[in-house]
Amino acid sequence: MIARGLLIVVLAGAARGAAGETLTLGIDDAVARAVEASPRLARFRSLEAAADAELRAARAGRLPEVELQASYTRNSDVPELSIPQPVGPPQVIFPNIPNNYGTRLGLALPLYAGGRISGRIAAGEDGRAAAEHDRRAALGDLVLEVKTAYWRLVTAREAAAVLGEAIKAFEAHLADSRNRERFGMVARNDVLAVQVERDGAELDRLRAESAAQVGEADLRRLLDLPPGTGVEPTEPLDEALPTDEDLEALVVEALAARAERSSLASRARAADAQADVERGARLPQVSLGAGYDLARPNREILPPSDEWNDTWDVGVRLSWSVFDGGRRSAGEARARAQAEAVRHQLAELDRAIRLEVTQQLLERRTAGRGVEVAARALEAARENRRVSADRYREGVIASFELLDAEVALERAALDRTEALASLRLAGARLDRAIGR
Numbered sequence: 001m002i003a004r005g006l007l008i009v010v011l012a013g014a015a016r017g018a019a020g021e022t023l024t025l026g027i028d029d030a031v032a033r034a035v036e037a038s039p040r041l042a043r044f045r046s047l048e049a050a051a052d053a054e055l056r057a058a059r060a061g062r063l064p065e066v067e068l069q070a071s072y073t074r075n076s077d078v079p080e081l082s083i084p085q086p087v088g089p090p091q092v093i094f095p096n097i098p099n100n101y102g103t104r105l106g107l108a109l110p111l112y113a114g115g116r117i118s119g120r121i122a123a124g125e126d127g128r129a130a131a132e133h134d135r136r137a138a139l140g141d142l143v144l145e146v147k148t149a150y151w152r153l154v155t156a157r158e159a160a161a162v163l164g165e166a167i168k169a170f171e172a173h174l175a176d177s178r179n180r181e182r183f184g185m186v187a188r189n190d191v192l193a194v195q196v197e198r199d200g201a202e203l204d205r206l207r208a209e210s211a212a213q214v215g216e217a218d219l220r221r222l223l224d225l226p227p228g229t230g231v232e233p234t235e236p237l238d239e240a241l242p243t244d245e246d247l248e249a250l251v252v253e254a255l256a257a258r259a260e261r262s263s264l265a266s267r268a269r270a271a272d273a274q275a276d277v278e279r280g281a282r283l284p285q286v287s288l289g290a291g292y293d294l295a296r297p298n299r300e301i302l303p304p305s306d307e308w309n310d311t312w313d314v315g316v317r318l319s320w321s322v323f324d325g326g327r328r329s330a331g332e333a334r335a336r337a338q339a340e341a342v343r344h345q346l347a348e349l350d351r352a353i354r355l356e357v358t359q360q361l362l363e364r365r366t367a368g369r370g371v372e373v374a375a376r377a378l379e380a381a382r383e384n385r386r387v388s389a390d391r392y393r394e395g396v397i398a399s400f401e402l403l404d405a406e407v408a409l410e411r412a413a414l415d416r417t418e419a420l421a422s423l424r425l426a427g428a429r430l431d432r433a434i435g436r
Helices: 002-019 027-037 039-062 116-182 188-223 247-257 259-280 327-393 399-434
Strands: 022-025 065-074 081-083 091-094 099-112 230-233 285-296 309-319
Touching: 022 027, 027 116, 027 188, 039 116, 116 188, 116 230, 116 259, 116 399, 188 230, 188 399, 247 327, 247 399, 259 327, 327 399
Parallel strands: 022 230
Antiparallel strands: 065 099, 081 091, 099 285, 285 309
16 A cells, blocks of 8 residues: 555656646745745735825825816806996896806915825825835745745655665665575564564655645745646755854844834824824915916806906915814824824834744754754764664674664654754744844
C-alpha cells in the first residue's frame, strides 16, 4: 500500500510537470510577484485612491464655484397691461411674452468659513496618510505570509530528501538482515524491526511530499500562478546565524516604523480636525457671490421686452446659525471622543508592539541556539551510525543496535531541518514585528 501511494505521488508530480511549467523563484522574486498579484493590496490601493479623492474635494472648497444655467419656459397667454397716452397708441407696461429664455453665469467664493475648510483639508490629509499606512501594513502581512509559505515548502522538500536518504540506509540494512536470516545468523524479529522502520520512514516521506504540495499550492495562490505550475525555490534553508540585537533599540525602531501605529496616529489627528470642522460651524459664514444674466425677457429690466438683455450682480452674503438645538456641540464632542478612543488604542498598540518584538527576538535567539544544538546532535548521530555500522559488519553488535543508530540519525537530520526552518520563520516574524 505504501509503495502504491508513493507511485501515485510520483505520477501526480509527473502529470503536474507535463501540465504546466516549473517556475524557479528566489524569496525576493516570490515577494515581488505576490505584491503585484495581490487582490488584498489592490483593495487597499483603491481605498488610498478614494482617500486621495476626498482630500482633493476638501482642497477644492477654497476655490470659487462657477455655475452656468440655461432655461426655457412657455407661459400661457395673458392680457397685456398698457397705459393710455394723450398722444399716440397706449404704452405697454407688461406685454404678453409667452416664450421666456434665460442664461446665468454664477460665481460663489467662500471668504470666511470659521475654519471648516481648513479643518476638512487637515482631516483629508490625515485620512489619506492613514490609508497609505493601512496599505503598508497589509504589505507587511503579505510579505510575511509569502515568506512563511516559501520556507514551509523548502522545509517540506528538505525533509523529504532527508527521509529519502534514511530509506536508502534502511533498505541496505534490510537487505543485509534478510541475507543473514537465510543463514540463521539473525532472528525473524530483527528483519521485521528493520522493515517497520523503513516503512515508517517511507510514510513520513509521503507526508512530507504532501506538505510540499500543499505549500506549493499556497505559493501558487499567493503569486496567482496558473494551476499545475511548479514552483522550485532557490534559497537554501541553511543560513549564517544572525547577530544578536539590542531589544530596546528594536522596540524604538518598531514604534517608528510600524505602519499600523502610524495609521492610528493619522486617524486620531483626522478626528481632531473633524472636531474643528464641527466647532467652526458655530461661527458666521461669509461668502462672495456674483452673476451675469442674459435673458429674453430680462425681468430686471422694466418694462419687459421680447428681446435679449444682460444684467450682472455682485454681493456679499453672511449667514450665522444662532441656535441648532446642540447638534454642532454634540458633533464636536463625538469627534473629540473618537480621537481620544483612537489614542487609547494607540497606547495599547505600543504595549503590544513591545511584547511582540520581545517575543520574536527571544524566539529567534532560541531558534539560533536550536540550530547549533541540532548541528552537534547530527554530527554525533552520523559518527554513532558510522561506528555502529562498522561494529555490525564485524559482528560485535546486534542488528537492533545498528537500527537504533540509523533511527537516531534520521531523527537528528529531521531535527536540524526543523531547527533551520524555525530560524528562518523566526527571522521573518521578527522583521514583521519591527516593521522592516
